[in-house]
Amino acid sequence: MPIPKLYNTLTRSLESVVIRNGKVGVYCCGPTVYDVPHAGNARAALVPDILVRLLRSLGLDVTYVRNITDVDDKILDRARKSGTSPLELSGGMAKVYQDLMAQLGCLQPTVEPKVSENIAEIVALIGQIIERGSAYVVERSNGTRDVYFSVRSFSDYGKLSRRKIDELRVGARIERDEEKSDPLDFALWKGASADEWGWDSPWGRGRPGWHIECSAMSGRYLGHGFSVHTGGMDLIFPHHENEIAQSEAAQPGSGPLAQCWLHNGFLNVDKEKMSKSLGNFVTVPDVLKRNDPEGFRWFLLTAHYRAPIQLDTETLADGRVTFPSIDEAERRVDYLYSTVERLAELPARSSEQVITLPKELQPFTRSTTDNVQAAESSLLDDLNTPVALAALGELLKSANELCDLKLKRRKDPAFVRAVEIPGFTLDTAIRQVTGWLGLLQSSPAEYRERTRRNRADRRGLSTDTIQGMVNERETARRERDFARADALRDGLLNLGVSVKDTPSGSVWSIGA
RNA sequence: GGCGAGGUAGCCAAGUGGUCAGGCAUCGGUUUGCAAAACCGCUAUACGCCGGUUCGAAUCCGGUCCUCGCCUCCA
Incomplete structure (x- = not known):
């Protein structure tokens, strides 16, 4: 069985996915749900989705975990401003996220744990880290207690982001916090007073810090040393670095938290990173107002996952913003569906028929096999989706060529009947490749209805x-x-x- | 300052020590009442710049310029 190779941020090299007893655990750092997801969140969800599809197609038993961070200070702030409770806000946003990712054709994760439902695990893990001497409790002036992770107690700190502890102190703006014994230390538990949002713990009421939830949830659902941990490039430091420190400090000697760390590049809008202050912030609903979800998916697949992808905008005379490159991708999806529909018009395959293929039809079988192989090997090679899309394009071209050929030779019944053989092979091939990519998830009729309606509305x-x-x-x-x-x-x-x-x-x- | 990504034809985007990426756009053709779609063909002497290694480099090495990101919440 071929094994996918992935670029591991930890070793900065290409490595085969580690499989244990035919099982693979994939953990995707999901969103903090304080707002609707932006276009970059979609990319971060799509990368593990492709990986999971590929692994499953190889017959592997994949547990796919994508967490929802529903406990966070940003959520608290938003909730205060909008006059709702934090969990009400984050619960609603989580639903929006799940719905949108499903629209983009992302698989339902095996487990989609929420922080609020894993407080006991988080508390237990913090206790374990304290026992190991890597965390300490600090009493604050208002009587609440925080727990901090002691960065210097973990000798491997910095191995993922290749940062040296001593260099981190220079230049970087590290908030001075007199309660921490070292400015680099980060919070595992933040104390809260009785009237504040929080949960009880051995250190009093409070909330988990930012990084601990992923350590607790990946441990709970995948165990220590699972196969692949994914997330955006910006999570390498400090989020993933801290996850490693917590999980590995809690269980010294049990090896790495994850075998492979996979990080996707950014989605930039007009050459710059999206940010609210720049005013170039694009949410998934913004995109879906203008484009079909499958077109957006195709667009995201046109660049390699580690490369930055450029989302260019164009402002129309009436002030509406469009995304020309997604429009282009959407036209390719039109082509995909129209080709599959044409292919369905070929004569139905009757299994008992044995026909010697006419010479003109013989090359189809060969090129179909070649293109499926090209698609598969490119995905196995660090999820190279642009090359897989190129191979899919070749298959679609062949399918149209075949249909044209049938039209040209329609007066020759034997030829028309023979067309079913390569036609069937091509149809199967297209379904296989689109299955890896998560495309072609509707019927051509459904797709046509959907896009007609939406484009007419627009x-x-x-x-x-x-x-x-x-x-x-x-x-x-x-x-x-x-x-x-x-x-x-x-x-x-x-x-x-x-x-x-x-x-x-x-x-x-x-x-x- | 430290760490990292990238600069490939008009545009997007793979890849690689030695005939092809692929897509979009343009142009010509097949087809069509004419179109559209589809298919075929053509096209750009493509690899930031300067050196070096090599029979041969866009690909390896050294240097250099530019863009962007992380080091603080961020996918």
């Missing part, structure tokens, strides 16, 4: 009106009144609607 058109004009044009064509038919078509084209005349009638579509 342009302020009604599908009934369009259908009416198309019908009118068909009547004109039947009467061979081409001047009128063309005028109607031009009118539709001005609305952004293109009409395709086929033997079975006119089909219309709205451009992405």
